[in-house]
Amino acid sequence: MTRKAFDFVNRFKFLFFLSLVVIMGKDQVFAQQTYTAFTGATIIDGSGKKPIPNGVLLLKNGRVMAIGTKEKTTIPKNTTIRNVAGKTIIPGFINAHGHVGDVKGIDPGHYSTQNIIDNLSIYARYGITTVISLGGDQQEAEPLRAMNDTISTQRARLFIAGEVITGKTPEEAIAVVDRNHQMGVDFMKIRVDDQLGTAPKMPEEIYRAVIKRSHELGYKIATHMYSLADAKKLLAAGSDMLAHSVRDQPVDEAFIQLMKKRKVSYCPTLTRELSTFVYAETPEFFSDPFFTREYDSEIIQPLKDPNRQQQMRNSKSANAYKQQLPTATANLKTLSDQGVPIVFGTDSGISTRFMGYFEHMEMEMMAKAGLTPMQIIVSATKNAAEYMGLKDLGTLIPGHWADFVVLEANPLADIKNARKISGVYISGKEVKK
Numbered sequence: 001m002t003r004k005a006f007d008f009v010n011r012f013k014f015l016f017f018l019s020l021v022v023i024m025g026k027d028q029v030f031a032q033q034t035y036t037a038f039t040g041a042t043i044i045d046g047s048g049k050k051p052i053p054n055g056v057l058l059l060k061n062g063r064v065m066a067i068g069t070k071e072k073t074t075i076p077k078n079t080t081i082r083n084v085a086g087k088t089i090i091p092g093f094i095n096a097h098g099h100v101g102d103v104k105g106i107d108p109g110h111y112s113t114q115n116i117i118d119n120l121s122i123y124a125r126y127g128i129t130t131v132i133s134l135g136g137d138q139q140e141a142e143p144l145r146a147m148n149d150t151i152s153t154q155r156a157r158l159f160i161a162g163e164v165i166t167g168k169t170p171e172e173a174i175a176v177v178d179r180n181h182q183m184g185v186d187f188m189k190i191r192v193d194d195q196l197g198t199a200p201k202m203p204e205e206i207y208r209a210v211i212k213r214s215h216e217l218g219y220k221i222a223t224h225m226y227s228l229a230d231a232k233k234l235l236a237a238g239s240d241m242l243a244h245s246v247r248d249q250p251v252d253e254a255f256i257q258l259m260k261k262r263k264v265s266y267c268p269t270l271t272r273e274l275s276t277f278v279y280a281e282t283p284e285f286f287s288d289p290f291f292t293r294e295y296d297s298e299i300i301q302p303l304k305d306p307n308r309q310q311q312m313r314n315s316k317s318a319n320a321y322k323q324q325l326p327t328a329t330a331n332l333k334t335l336s337d338q339g340v341p342i343v344f345g346t347d348s349g350i351s352t353r354f355m356g357y358f359e360h361m362e363m364e365m366m367a368k369a370g371l372t373p374m375q376i377i378v379s380a381t382k383n384a385a386e387y388m389g390l391k392d393l394g395t396l397i398p399g400h401w402a403d404f405v406v407l408e409a410n411p412l413a414d415i416k417n418a419r420k421i422s423g424v425y426i427s428g429k430e431v432k433k
């Protein structure tokens with residue numbers, strides 16, 4: 001080849017490479033051209049199956065390529081090996097009921113693209129690699145959710161419900177559904193709750209119209225509810241997910257059968273209840289290093305104010321929710337035992353429900369309710385992905401996104417070991433600490 005031709009070919013190669021970088025983004029071009037294998041860990045894949053001892057998790061381009069025992073998994077040549085012997089790998093947790101973008105510390109009203117990213121980064125650092133925001137999502141959220149199928153995120157993946165649907169007439173409410181649809185949401189969300197008799201409740205005529213319209217447009221609909229009676233009516237009307245616990249009384253056989261027949265998922269959000277009364281005193285977790293690493297003393301200072309605490313002690317609603325927490329807890333155990341699909345969620349991301357940390361408290365509360373660590377993990381991985389219809393997420397199986405957490409200790413021995421985070425990986429890339 002002549003010198004000139006050689007230059008020409010090289011220049012062409014360089015331009016081709018440059019345009020690849022431009023088209024695909026530098027992360028796609030440079031990241032994980034080769035295989036990476038995490039070896040030696042106990043791997044919990046999220047399916048509920050027995051963990052894999054001395055396992056291999058093989059990744060490429062942000063996705064799981066293979067998972068299995070060392071003996072049965074072929075590691076290709078030139079694979080980068082990450083020896084994580086003695087540790088445990090679990091899928092990243094999915095919070096099926098959170099909120100993002102509004103809160104900074106405990107202050108609401110900060111909705112912006114940057115704050116959504118900041119919130120999702122906090123979740124990610126706690127091992128929550130996917131958040132379904134069930135309402136309060138504005139236009140800024142859509143481009144971020146649209147990035148779910150790229151590998152360049154250093155934050156939790158985001159799914160959104162848009163505006164919580166309200167309206168004085170069916171037509172008004174349907175107009176909100178249509179606006180959400182235009183915006184590009186993943187779910188619809190309504191509230192059917194009179195806030196302990198202090199607010200008007202959405203009438204059945206309206207929620208029936210909303211559910212019908214949502215289904216016509218191809219959306220699942222999550223419903224915020226409180227009482228057993230409303231939960232049953234919502235199930236009959238077609239709700240696809242109950243976004244909170246039944247709190248007013250024990251669930252009954254008719255309700256259980258309805259849930260099972262329609263395969264509706266149940267999201268307990270026990271920490272939501274806790275948040276309504278826990279700040280009547282200074283809670284113990286304020287001095288937990290796992291909490292203070294994200295939330296400093298300045299952020300929590302207002303919650304230590306004696307007047308504010310006194311107000312909460314005297315609050316009628318705080319006392320009512322506190323009294324009902326044991327009912328909610330018992331209902332979770334009953335429904336789990338009966339085989340109703342439990343999906344993990346906290347309703348965090350609202351002021352004083354601390355993103356990331358509350359998810360770990362929720363797991364602890366679920367364990368206290370009587371669920372096994374495996375049941376809790378499945379609720380936050382396979383169940384959340386399956387029942388919310390999230391693609392390529394939840395379990396660590398070939399083809400799925402490589403969203404996982406490396407733990408120093410096995411959470412099957414104690415769910416609190418999920419706090420012993422060695423590293424969080426989203427699309428196979430470690431999230432900055």
Ligand SMILES: [Zn+2]
Binds near residue numbers: 097099134
């Ligand atoms: Zn909520």
